[in-house]
Amino acid sequence: MRFPKKRSFRSLSEVFRDRGGATAIIVALAMPVVAGGMGLGAEVGYHFLLQRNMQHAADMAAHAGAIRLRAGDEKASVQAAARHAAIQSGFVGAEEDIDPRTPPQSGAYKGSASSVEVVLKMAQPRYFSSVFVKEPVEMSARAVANVMPSSSRACVLALAPTAARAITVSGSTSVSIENCDIVSNSNATDAFFMQNSSAKLTVGCVRTVGGAVTDGGLIMRNCSAAEQMAPMVRDPYADAVEPAIEGTCISASKKASTTFEPDFVHSSGIPALRICGGLDIKNHVSFAPGLYIIDGGEFNLNANGDVAIDAASMSGDGVTFYLAGDATLSLSGNGSLNIRAPSTGPYAGILFFGSRSQSGLTHQVLGNSGSITQGAIYVPSSAVRFTGNSTMSNGCTQIIGYTVEFTGNSTLRSNCQTNNVREIETSVMVNLVE
Numbered sequence: 001m002r003f004p005k006k007r008s009f010r011s012l013s014e015v016f017r018d019r020g021g022a023t024a025i026i027v028a029l030a031m032p033v034v035a036g037g038m039g040l041g042a043e044v045g046y047h048f049l050l051q052r053n054m055q056h057a058a059d060m061a062a063h064a065g066a067i068r069l070r071a072g073d074e075k076a077s078v079q080a081a082a083r084h085a086a087i088q089s090g091f092v093g094a095e096e097d098i099d100p101r102t103p104p105q106s107g108a109y110k111g112s113a114s115s116v117e118v119v120l121k122m123a124q125p126r127y128f129s130s131v132f133v134k135e136p137v138e139m140s141a142r143a144v145a146n147v148m149p150s151s152s153r154a155c156v157l158a159l160a161p162t163a164a165r166a167i168t169v170s171g172s173t174s175v176s177i178e179n180c181d182i183v184s185n186s187n188a189t190d191a192f193f194m195q196n197s198s199a200k201l202t203v204g205c206v207r208t209v210g211g212a213v214t215d216g217g218l219i220m221r222n223c224s225a226a227e228q229m230a231p232m233v234r235d236p237y238a239d240a241v242e243p244a245i246e247g248t249c250i251s252a253s254k255k256a257s258t259t260f261e262p263d264f265v266h267s268s269g270i271p272a273l274r275i276c277g278g279l280d281i282k283n284h285v286s287f288a289p290g291l292y293i294i295d296g297g298e299f300n301l302n303a304n305g306d307v308a309i310d311a312a313s314m315s316g317d318g319v320t321f322y323l324a325g326d327a328t329l330s331l332s333g334n335g336s337l338n339i340r341a342p343s344t345g346p347y348a349g350i351l352f353f354g355s356r357s358q359s360g361l362t363h364q365v366l367g368n369s370g371s372i373t374q375g376a377i378y379v380p381s382s383a384v385r386f387t388g389n390s391t392m393s394n395g396c397t398q399i400i401g402y403t404v405e406f407t408g409n410s411t412l413r414s415n416c417q418t419n420n421v422r423e424i425e426t427s428v429m430v431n432l433v434e
Helices: 013-017 022-068 076-089
Strands: 099-100 115-124 137-147 152-158 168-177 181-184 199-204 204-209 216-220 272-278 279-281 284-287 290-295 300-301 315-319 319-324 330-331 336-340 350-354 364-365 373-385 391-392 396-413 424-426 431-432
Touching: 013 181, 022 076, 022 099, 022 115, 022 431, 076 099, 076 115, 099 137, 152 168, 216 319, 319 330
Parallel strands: 152 181, 152 396, 168 199, 168 396, 181 204, 199 216, 272 290, 279 300, 284 315, 290 319, 300 330, 315 336, 319 350, 330 364, 336 373, 350 373, 364 373, 373 396, 391 396
Antiparallel strands: 099 115, 115 137, 137 431, 152 424
16 A cells, blocks of 8 residues: 655745735735825815816906996995805805905006905815825915906996986987997886987997887997997996085175186185075176085076077086085076086096985986087986987087986087096906906
């Protein structure tokens, strides 16, 4: 009988040379490293996603703020709009981590009053990487939006935000508005209303935040149709401070004068004269440069038409008339105008300044073929009626009212290239620039 041969034990070197099961061991040792790498990769990818979302929120916030800046809102409203847009766009950080700035404090547009900068910051907690670093990841995003200047200009602006027929062209009127546009900031469906076959209006363009009701009598030289749902146009004089009512009222005998001159220096630094209870001009009257406070009553230029055209006029260079309280303006077609607003100072560009506290008042403007006005009729809380055979010729005339009505035959020429009125910019674009 033969017995099987006994196997001898392998040498130690043979054991080490044996590769059986090595792959499993290597995989077991490498798995934590692979899993950690995958986790770190996923975490880095998530951070990139957060960064992209933050940048999107910053872009949207800057753009929203610039939209409100374009509309003429105050700084607080611009910043509130930017914060709201950032949150609505998915920014997951705290509200205090949203920093809207106008003007910007850094970058190429630093100090630009027409720009909005938004900086977002967030401390993002770590996940897998917290094994190595405990501090959160500091993330940030920044964007700048700029309100771009426009070459389009308006010389008629209705500021009412919701009024129906905020701009009306009515009756058998024939209105020619040269070198500029008409704009209504109302969002009503008939914010611009012209529906009368006998009315005619020639203008550069008609623009309205709401809708426009027009007919064949509307002729636009620069637009094929009225621009509806247009951006709101800012009030160019929104930051003009109303004059304080100061000084002693002049006497009744002084009101009959043919020349008026300031008799004190107003707190604004401008020579001024206070006229209480209105002023009725029925002859040739001149005004020296300065501020004229019409404290209540009616400011009439031959309003009842009982004086011949060449017998009544109003002239003045560098003058501003402030309509305080319930003071109203009535410039008749039987009186000619040759008046110019100041080119410097706090009321530069403003001819007639209606108090913002006025409500329910209507100011009426009727010129004639000899009238020249340089400046703005600025009555932001009142209605303006541009009526009769009024012709404002050879001047730079702006009409800014709560509502504006044209009736009668009117020509309004606006050539403001060499004057210091503030421009009423239309078709203003907002672009992300940084």
